[in-house]
Amino acid sequence: MADLQVAELSKDLQAAIAGLEKNEGLQSAGVVIRVGDGVAWVQGMAAARYSEVLQIDTKNGVVEAFALNLMEDEIGAVILGDDSKVAAGDTVRLKGEILTVPVGEELLGRVVNPLGQPLDGGPAINTKATNPVEREAVGVMGRKHVHEPMMTGIMAIDAMFPIGRGQRELIIGDRQTGKTAVAIDTMINQARNKSDVINIYVAVGQKLSKVAALVERLKQEGVMEQTIVVATGPSDPASMLYLAPYAGTAMGEYFRDKGGHALMVYDDLTKHAVAYRQMSLLLRRPPGREAFPGDVFYLHSRLLERSAKLSDDLGAGSLTALPIIETQAGDISAYIPTNVISITDGQIFMETDLFNQGIRPAISAGLSVSRVGGDAQTKAVKSVSGHLKLGLSQFRELASFAQFGSDLDEATKKQIDRGQRLTELLKQPQYQPMSIWEQCASIFAVDAGAFDGVPVNKIKDAQMALLTKLWTDHKKDMQELNKGGDKVEKDSAVAKLIEKTAKAAAKGFEG
Amino acid sequence: MATKLSRRKLAGNAAARFSSGENKKAILQELAAYLIDTNRKKEAELIVRDIEAMLADAGTAIGTVISARPLSSDAVSTVESFVKAQNAAVKTVVLRERIDKTLIGGVRLELPGHQLDASVKAKLEQLTV
Numbered sequence: 001m002a003d004l005q006v007a008e009l010s011k012d013l014q015a016a017i018a019g020l021e022k023n024e025g026l027q028s029a030g031v032v033i034r035v036g037d038g039v040a041w042v043q044g045m046a047a048a049r050y051s052e053v054l055q056i057d058t059k060n061g062v063v064e065a066f067a068l069n070l071m072e073d074e075i076g077a078v079i080l081g082d083d084s085k086v087a088a089g090d091t092v093r094l095k096g097e098i099l100t101v102p103v104g105e106e107l108l109g110r111v112v113n114p115l116g117q118p119l120d121g122g123p124a125i126n127t128k129a130t131n132p133v134e135r136e137a138v139g140v141m142g143r144k145h146v147h148e149p150m151m152t153g154i155m156a157i158d159a160m161f162p163i164g165r166g167q168r169e170l171i172i173g174d175r176q177t178g179k180t181a182v183a184i185d186t187m188i189n190q191a192r193n194k195s196d197v198i199n200i201y202v203a204v205g206q207k208l209s210k211v212a213a214l215v216e217r218l219k220q221e222g223v224m225e226q227t228i229v230v231a232t233g234p235s236d237p238a239s240m241l242y243l244a245p246y247a248g249t250a251m252g253e254y255f256r257d258k259g260g261h262a263l264m265v266y267d268d269l270t271k272h273a274v275a276y277r278q279m280s281l282l283l284r285r286p287p288g289r290e291a292f293p294g295d296v297f298y299l300h301s302r303l304l305e306r307s308a309k310l311s312d313d314l315g316a317g318s319l320t321a322l323p324i325i326e327t328q329a330g331d332i333s334a335y336i337p338t339n340v341i342s343i344t345d346g347q348i349f350m351e352t353d354l355f356n357q358g359i360r361p362a363i364s365a366g367l368s369v370s371r372v373g374g375d376a377q378t379k380a381v382k383s384v385s386g387h388l389k390l391g392l393s394q395f396r397e398l399a400s401f402a403q404f405g406s407d408l409d410e411a412t413k414k415q416i417d418r419g420q421r422l423t424e425l426l427k428q429p430q431y432q433p434m435s436i437w438e439q440c441a442s443i444f445a446v447d448a449g450a451f452d453g454v455p456v457n458k459i460k461d462a463q464m465a466l467l468t469k470l471w472t473d474h475k476k477d478m479q480e481l482n483k484g485g486d487k488v489e490k491d492s493a494v495a496k497l498i499e500k501t502a503k504a505a506a507k508g509f510e511g
Numbered sequence: 512m513a514t515k516l517s518r519r520k521l522a523g524n525a526a527a528r529f530s531s532g533e534n535k536k537a538i539l540q541e542l543a544a545y546l547i548d549t550n551r552k553k554e555a556e557l558i559v560r561d562i563e564a565m566l567a568d569a570g571t572a573i574g575t576v577i578s579a580r581p582l583s584s585d586a587v588s589t590v591e592s593f594v595k596a597q598n599a600a601v602k603t604v605v606l607r608e609r610i611d612k613t614l615i616g617g618v619r620l621e622l623p624g625h626q627l628d629a630s631v632k633a634k635l636e637q638l639t640v
Binding site: 047093 | 518561597
């Protein structure tokens with residue numbers, strides 16, 4: 001090494017400092033005073049803002065965290081990633097921005113974590129845009145009422161509890177009652193109908209084997225190309241589980257704000273609340289009811305309020321939400337379920353008893369509701385489903401009398417028979433969403449009495465025969481019906497066609 | 512139960528008394544006694560940092576300049592001028608010097624609540640990132 005003159009070194013150093021004066025100023029910095037359980041406590045950085053990203057310089061590189069507790073003496077920062085890399089004494093710098101995630105079409109077909117990093121082994125994702133994870137919901141004047149249908153393909157839902165674009169419809173029930181299945185069928189139906197809806201499935205603390213199976217099924221059904229999966233497993237830090245729904249919503253807002261339509265599935269928000277409880281307790285926030293922090297309602301309300309139907313001035317895009325909540329022993333009056341029920345625009349209640357009886361999807365017609373209702377229904381489905389809810393509710397009242405078959409009057413017997421047939425009709429296999437014409441034809445046929453002579457256990461076979469015949473012999477009419485714009489009125493040509501075909505199909509199954 | 516005084520309040524009190532010219536030894540004795548009495552000796556270093564931060568707001572910036580090789584007096588003066596330029600409230604700059612050969616070149620300046628890393632090591636790490 002050549003001899004270095006100290007004077008030269010000094011000159012170089014002064015030049016370097018002078019150069020730095022032009023572009024860089026002093027950075028706000030602090031020091032980690034203690035770390036553990038995913039939380040780093042930082043001293044200094046009085047200028048840190050709430051939810052601002054902090055960069056911790058560890059021996060193994062930079063680890064990011066975000067500031068959640070801004071206290072007089074220290075900042076509680078939740079670490080994004082492995083907290084074992086962080087040690088007391090590490091320097092912390094402000095990144096100068098709040099947490100953002102990459103958003104855009106580049107994410108379609110990919111499985112990512114809440115920071116937008118790929119988990120599917122594919123190439124790195126480079127998006128042109130990012131969106132903040134936390135963002136204020138659209139104001140009143142920026143919204144329009146929900147008026148476009150979001151067809152799930154599940155007859156029981158589309159007929160009785162229709163969902164519209166921009167609506168928040170909760171799916172609630174005990175474990176293993178088919179909640180995720182309803183959400184997946186809705187996603188599959190968007191691809192089947194070639195609707196322009198982008199699906200975003202947020203797995204919060206779900207078993208990774210379940211997520212992998214779901215991704216595989218979506219690929220088989222050809223849905224993955226219009227889907228983004230944001231996945232967090234049970235072994236991920238609570239901070240990632242906490243961020244996942246917000247990150248997913250940020251991705252959905254990208255499409256909404258461009259005038260497009262997106263569907264969010266949050267599976268499930270119960271685990272999200274539990275993760276937030278864990279974080280809050282570790283941040284030493286005071287526990288409230290069931291040890292949840294006092295702002296657990298705000299946790300979900302600010303998330304779900306971002307799902308909306310935008311006004312025409314803002315592009316008329318929409319973000320529809322299907323949050324999922326898991327109950328214990330069917331208790332929908334528990335803390336978190338009641339919170340989310342009061343936030344959403346309706347709920348689909350899945351009952352264990354119905355599931356065990358073989359009624360799948362196990363949707364409780366009595367406890368489920370859609371507060372948007374007919375405004376979000378196609379004219380065709382609306383015209384045939386008027387008697388459906390009434391028929392089922394009357395059947396529910398009389399169901400316990402079904403065992404007294406021969407001792408009942410004719411009117412009661414007829415109601416019970418009709419109810420049993422409607423219940424059987426609404427059963428639907430998984431991954432087989434029904435189109436508008438299929439739903440209209442099936443419901444109309446039963447309502448018109450065409451299947452009254454068919455034994456209950458043959459109703460599905462009769463339905464299949466009807467739909468096959470209609471599609472084979474009257475395809476054009478069914479394609480027209482599938483547009484959903486025309487009502488199926490009793491004396492209309494299509495109604496007479498369906499009734500005639502149904503009676504013919506029923507003959508082969510009547511006992 | 513006695514209210515626990517926050518570190519910032521303790522530091523603020525000490526900094527104000529330093530600035531007003533009170534006897535430094537006496538202030539530190541009182542502070543040490545309080546920390547022992549309240550079993551908060553572990554917070555001593557943190558309180559020193561808080562005191563330095565408050566003294567900086569009051570006009571006296573105490574910092575550490577770290578370099579790979581000893582700095583000349585001119586270089587130190589340049590750093591002091593830089594610190595004054597960053598904050599108009601600073602009238603006096605007191606710098607501690609430290610050598611860290613791992614920086615390779617350049618300097619790192621640590622001030623209360625702020626940092627400037629102009630070392631070659633930091634630039635290489637940025638390239639890696």
